[in-house]
Amino acid sequence: MASVTLKGIKKSFGAVPIIHGLDLDIADGAFVALVGPSGCGKSTLLRMIAGLEELSDGEILFGGEPVDHLSPRDRNIAMVFQSYALYPHMTVAQNMAFNLKIAGLPAAERDKRVADAAKLLELGELLHRRPAQLSGGQRQRVAMGRAVVRDPAVFLFDEPLSNLDAKLRVQMRTEIKGLHAKIRRTSIYVTHDQVEAMTLADTVVVLNKGKIEQAGEPMDLYRRPANLFVAGFIGSPxxxxxxxxxxxxxxxxxxxxxxxxxxxxxxxxxxxxxxxxxxxxxxxxxxxxxxxxxxxxxxxxxxxxxxxxxxxxxxxxxxxxxxxxxxxxxxxxxxxxxxxxxxxxxxxxxxxxxx
Missing domain, CATH: 2.40.50.100 (RNA polymerase II/Efflux pump adaptor protein, barrel-sandwich hybrid domain)
Structure with missing residues (x-):
């Protein structure tokens, strides 16, 4: 487990600035949602935390230690994407164990981690199926299981429920919330859906044009929005x-x-x-x-x-x-x-x- 600290984070694509000197402290074990309209910089920020995007300026620290110079594989993070990105020719168990196999973990350790994650996510009966035999919600649980088996310090979620129907999104929100309650890992969740952010996160960070408009507990943002943008964004209708x-x-x-x-x-x-x-x-x-x-x-x-x-x-x-x-x-x-x-x-x- 680890806290995440962002100091003066900036990102530009060519001459176009996307993130403008952003500062944010995320406590160890917290569940934080980054929310905002399309183009606000939330996914870019998540990719910089993951090491998939270089910083133009600033510093990222995990547990007080700088990680800017580290590759994604060395940052001890696990990422769950919008697309499930499962290998169609592999079983659920093989998909979940694949990264562990690449990392050189012994077969016995791989099997134990897969079994533990399958129990946590209620995937035990699905371990021998292939992705084509699974529903959308089951595939997303497998993608989450693939992240869990790595036992990361930080979980990163990039709009993981966007491809699911409304009823299934509600079910998966419950499962993600329950998963965090069990494993208590620092989690950063990107979404454009403010209802999703409000129901899942301990802290909601509202982004607009690469800047933080307000960060705080969900009901604080609802009851006392700092400005017109937050007031109009948080709350439905x-x-x-x-x-x-x-x-x-x-x-x-x-x-x-x-x-x-x-x-x-x-x-x-x-x-x-x-x-x-x-x-x-x-x-x-x-x-x-x-x-x-x-x-x-x-x-x-x-x-x-x-x-x-x-x-x-x-x-x-x-x-x-x-x-x-x-x-x-x-x-x-x-x-x-x-x-x-x-x-x-x-x-x-x-x-x-x-x-």
């Missing part, structure tokens, strides 16, 4: 945003462009006249004329079972609102709804930083 002006600071109050007002949490640091962006999460709306009620008209109804997702013409634009699935709602129906002051997010209009 995405947060609603409204332009507003602060009209009172002693009892913080924002006036929307429609003239409606919202009372903010007393701890919000604003001054009268400030131009801000108000963030309202769809799940924080409460139907009815409570404090901070906004008038609205339903435009679209999407029933998902326990919840109903609505598009509501409200505050001069279309907002997403989530209500209880038992509520009887139809298009063109009037729907007043409110958000409690402590659940209203406020961001600087110009910088996007949280106020």
């Amino acid at each position: 995405a947060m609603n945003f409204l332009s507003a002006e602060i009209i009172a600071a002693d009892r913080p109050t924002a006036r929307l462009q429609t003239g409606e007002t919202l009372v903010l949490d007393p701890s919000t640091k604003v001054s009268a006249g400030d131009r801000v962006t108000i963030g309202l999460r769809p799940e924080n709306f409460v139907p009815g004329n409570g404090t901070n009620a906004l008038a609205g008209t339903i435009k679209l109804v999407e029933r998902t079972g326990a919840q109903t997702h609505l598009v509501v013409a409200m505050a001069g634009q279309d907002l997403t609102v989530i209500v209880d699935g038992s509520l009887d709602v139809v298009p063109d129906m009037a729907l007043p709804a409110s958000v409690a002051p402590n659940l209203i997010h406020v961001f600087d209009l110009n910088t996007g930083a949280r106020r």
Whole structure:
């Protein structure tokens, strides 16, 4: 096991900078998810940690020891890719043992490690099958088993569930979470799916254009996003945003462009006249004329079972609102709804930083 430290990491392809002086400390045994939109640099960063991509500048340390000069095979890492990359002519057991055989481990040791990993991942009955005889989820478990048998200090996952259907992704998330709980190895997981990141990781690192926007526990990012980018990226459906002006600071109050007002949490640091962006999460709306009620008209109804997702013409634009699935709602129906002051997010209009 080992901690992972990134110091001033930079990466450029030609004259185009991709990673901009990134610093990150990952504790020994932690599960960290790197999340962000396509092109944010998360996979490039993972490949640099693995040694598959050279640094333009900076330093990578495992357990306090520099590893920049080491080849991938000497860094004691194991990587699970989006593609399973299994040898079709080999059995599951042979696929899992192949890297150990190349490394020169005795047959008895190889067999023991494969057996232990197969028990951990419930692959025992599949060891004599070939990849063509396996489902997508089983193939991904074999790919994970191939990583486990190496007993690495650091696990690296590069969007390993992207090729699976929605139901299987949920199942595999549970298995990956359970695997980490059992082996407690430092794990770095790259994904563009923020739900995947939130459910799997102890720490979520949100990347944007090669920079860290915010890093922290999943619910910290959800409850107190550092800026507009994180607020819009974390949470599904995405947060609603409204332009507003602060009209009172002693009892913080924002006036929307429609003239409606919202009372903010007393701890919000604003001054009268400030131009801000108000963030309202769809799940924080409460139907009815409570404090901070906004008038609205339903435009679209999407029933998902326990919840109903609505598009509501409200505050001069279309907002997403989530209500209880038992509520009887139809298009063109009037729907007043409110958000409690402590659940209203406020961001600087110009910088996007949280106020």
